[in-house]
Structures are given as C-alpha cells and as structure tokens.
Amino acid sequence: MFGPSVNYIVASKWHRFWRPWKFDVWHCMYQGSRFYPLRPTKFVYTILDLNYLSLADYSVKRKARQKARYQARIDQATIITTISKYVAKDVRQQLDVPVNTPMQVVYCGVDIPGNLPMTPPERKPEGPFLFFIGMLQSYKNVHTMLPLLVANPDYWLVLAGPDKPEYSQQIWEQARQLGVADRLLMPGPIDEPTKWWYYAHCEAFLFPSLLEGFGIPVIEAMSFGKPVFSSALTSLPEVGGTEAFYFPAFDAESVVETFKEGMKRYKNDPAMPERLRLQSQKFTWQIAAAEYWQLYQNLLHS
Template sequence: MPHLFLDTERMANLASGMGQFCLHLGNELVRQKPADWQITFLVSREQVGIFGSSVDYLVATRWRRVWHPWTFDVWHCPYQNSRFTPMRKTALVYTILDLNYLSLPEYSAKRKARQKARYQQLVNQAAAVTTISSYVAEDVRKQLVVPPTTPVEVIYLGMDKPKDIVSSFTVKPDGPFLFFIGMLQAYKNVHAMLPLLEAFPNYRLVLAGPDDKPYVQELRDQATRMGVADRLIIPGPVDEATKWWLYANCDAFLFPSLHEGFGLPVIEAMSFGKPVFCSTLSSVPEVGGSEAFYFPAFDPETVVKVFQVGMETYDNDPEMPARIMEHSRKFRWELTAAAYWNLYQSVV
C-alpha cells in the first residue's frame, strides 16, 4: 500500500492563507483518496483528527525538524519554506508558491542567498516540482536550476466559497466600500488606491490583513495628508466569516499587488460576481483572466480613470457578474486534489 506524507504543520495558523491552503487541500485529498493508499498528515497537537479517522497523524514538534526517520513512498512539501523534509530517500513533491522573498528589498542579499540555496537544495532533491501558476514556474526556471529530468507541473489553487455568509464584524462600513485583503506590506501596493477615496467621496476603503508592519502607519499618514483618513478602515486580520461578508458586500475588489504567486483573493471576490481591479504584474492576469480590470500604471490619474471606466462597464453589462462567477469556477479544490493524486501516483 503506497503511503503519502503531507506536511500541513502550517495549519497551526488557520487564519493564514497557508493554513487555509493546507486545510482545503487536505480535505479534498482525503475525499479522493484511492482505496489502496494511506495518508499521514503532519499537524500541530491540537489538530490531530482534523481530517477524520481514515488517515494517520504525526505531531509537529521542534525536535522533529532535525530527527524524523519516517519512511513514506511520497513526501509532499506544499510550500517552499517547509521546516520538515525527508531524511531518507523518498519521492519528494516540492511545491513552490512563489519566490517573492528573493525580490523584497527589506531582506539583505546575504539572507536572500541563504534562502535561495535552501530552495535549490530541495529542487535538487525533488522527484517533481509543482507551482501554483505558470508565472511561478517560469520564475523558478529563471532563478533556480531545475534538473532536466525533474518535471515542473503547474497545479492551480482551488477556492471553496461557503453557502452561508455570517459575520461577527463589528466595524461594518457605514456606506458603500471597496475591499482589499492580504498582507499589508509595500509590495501589495495598496497605497496606490487611496486616490480613489479622493475622487469618489461616497466610498470607504477596507484593507484587511496583518497590520503590524511600518507600511500600515505609512498608509494612515498618507490618508491623513490626503484628508481621507476617516474613510480608510484597517481592521487588522479578520476571520473567515468576516472575510466572506466583506467580499459579498463590497462594491468592488482591489488587488494592485506587484508580486503574487497566484492571487487567491481575486478568485474569491470573483465568486460573488464582483468587479475586480488588478495589477498587470506577476501571476495576477493569469488568474484574473479577461473578466478583470487592470491598472496599466499606478499614477493617481490612471488609477481613477481605470476604476471609473471599469465600474461604468460593469454597471452597464447585466451579464458581466455571471461571467465573472463562471470564471471563478475554473479554480476548484477538487481539480487541485485530482492533479496532485495523478502526480503522486506517477512518482511512486
């Protein structure tokens, strides 16, 4: 009986994008599990049993990062910074979500070189490398050396929208609002969206996500200088229910990020038929497709013009919400898990 090991230790933070990725992928892998396969999940102690009783669990502890003489047929690291890698010869499936770390200015060249060497070590060890977009696959081939016999397969993320939208959000906007969710760091480029508050005084702007970076104070200061601070809402991290409520009730979703491996929030917003305004950079156009609106530049005049024309187009096309929702259905966890099962079976 072939035995799959999946490192889902990052589910310790289920509010994070990585935690949700591991949770949804794990659930769907269990649902599709071939009868002749066994699965073991690496989890935090409190999450033993999270995928049901038909699979096995190992508890992630600090000492097991250096000593884990477990034997499996396939070992899947579903993110490039996994702290648990096989000690023994086994078929390693190594997923690279993005190489953004190597481009961010806040990290020194020395730290980037160490991290790049770690990525390269795992690529050298892998039986197969997967990425979550063609953009990342191309970036991997540019920045790392992939052995000629090692396949690089693009397997998109999925999206699972809840049927019931209930929120405990206590700071609901008191008027129409625009929405962004993600890490509030400079590369997310959300400061470029503040001119929309100047141009459209009826709107509020909700920026949800970790708010412990200096960039957040820069956003607040810029909004104060522009006289729009009273309509800028930064609630910090929000729970899943609140996230979905914000998608369902916003007038439009903004995603001007400069570096993305995939851009899952784009698909989540599209699942409600919402107009999405995006960057043209990295993987975002690959995910947003022809039904999203794109900023060719981020000067205030261009941002305001693209938004104005896009909203007019959306409002005057009654069939557009349905087309947007249909596009989002191309990204489903059942397709993601099926692609991984095909890959696991091929590398055994």
C-alpha cells in the same frame, strides 16, 4: 482531518534532523518547510512563490542562505510543482532546475461554502465601499488606491489584514494629506464571517499587488460576482483572466480612470457577475486535489 482510518505522525522539532519514516511519496507543500525526506523516495516539492528573494526587508546574505535551501530541495526533488505559470518561470530564472526534473503547475483553489456565515463588523463603512484583504506591506501597493477616495467622495475604503506598522503609518499619512482619512478603515486581521460580509457588500474589490504567487482573494471576490481591479503583474492575469480590470500604471490618473471605466462596463453588463462567478469556479480545491492525486499515482507507477 481524514478520520480514524489513517495513521498520523505528529512532527516535532527534532524530526527536522531525524526522520525514521519510510514513505512511497513525500510531498513538501511549502518551499520553506524544514521537513523533507532524508532517505531516497519519490519527492514532490511545491513552491508557492520566491517572494522572499525579492523583498527589501531582508539582507543579501540572508536571501542567499534561503536561496541555497530552496536549491537543495530542488536538487532532491523528483518533480517540482508551482501554483502558477508565473512562479514556474520565476523558479527557472532564479534557481537551477535539473534538466530531467519535470515541473507542473497546479493552481490553488477556493471552495466557498454554500451557506456562508456572515458577521457585520463592529464599525461598518457609512456608505458604499471598496475592499482589499491581505498582508498590508509595501509590495501590496494599496496606498496607490487612495486617489479613488478623492475622485469618489461617497466611497469608503476598507483595507483588512495584518499590517507592517511602518507601511500602515505611510497609508494613514497619505490619506490625511489627501483629506480622505475619515473614509479609510483598517480593521486589522478579521475572521472568516466578517471577511465574507465585506465581500458580499463591497462595490468592488481592489488588488494592486506587485508580487503574487497566486492571489486567492481575487477568486474569492469573483465568486461573489464582484468587479475586481487588479495589478497586471506576476501571476494575477492568470487568475483574473479576461474578466478582471487591470491597472496599466499606478499614478493617480491611471488608477482613477481604470476604475471609472471598469465600473461603467460592469454596471452596463448585467451578465458580467455570472461570468465572474464562472471564472472563480476554474480554481477549486477539488480540482487541485484531483491533479495531485493523479500526480502521486503517476509517480508510484513510473
């Protein structure tokens, strides 16, 4: 990635237990990584989220082991960074952060290429459609969006991303009960050109997730000037700002009414697409990289 001007170390499994390297700064960019410094050094520990500790999929004992691993790294860290204010708050609530260990929020970024390669999917929706992308598991909460198809008979719903089979079966069963299964597409994982096509052609983007450390898809959708209908929970209001529409609850009436009023505002406000694009530009990898570079410099000179 950085060309021939730097040296690379290819880490293997045995490096989890023996790391002879000496560095001025070590940045662990994922809270669950097994690669961290064994000798004293300036150690930046980035926590993306603590969702693992909240999911019902894992036993109490398994969560306790993982929590102990997080705590060990926190005790070792020179500074902790998180990808949202919500995650920073969650870390302080669930783990013990030493009084003298600073925490800093560095938001994730999204850099949309100028000339996007777009590939239409093999099976396209046969009408205007709403779009979601992400891991399809219960906390993503996408089953609550199905009443929108009942209230809008012309719309299709595309739910893209790898799925948990038990949750996708629940979605299909609910869609059949509501009589909207013929307008539901679940293509599974999709490549980047197909993803960009869906963003470019959807009527709106839906992101009703109950648990997010950041929410990159919200930024991607906004970069296309698309209206975003989001959960108001966890980190999502930090990302969507005042330009996203937020569901106050997830019963069918609230979902349908929020969508109806939001689309009405969007269509009657010709300046809104540009404001959405401007909101997305607050989160770029260039900004994130500059903040981390400054952090490294501060550590080296502290």
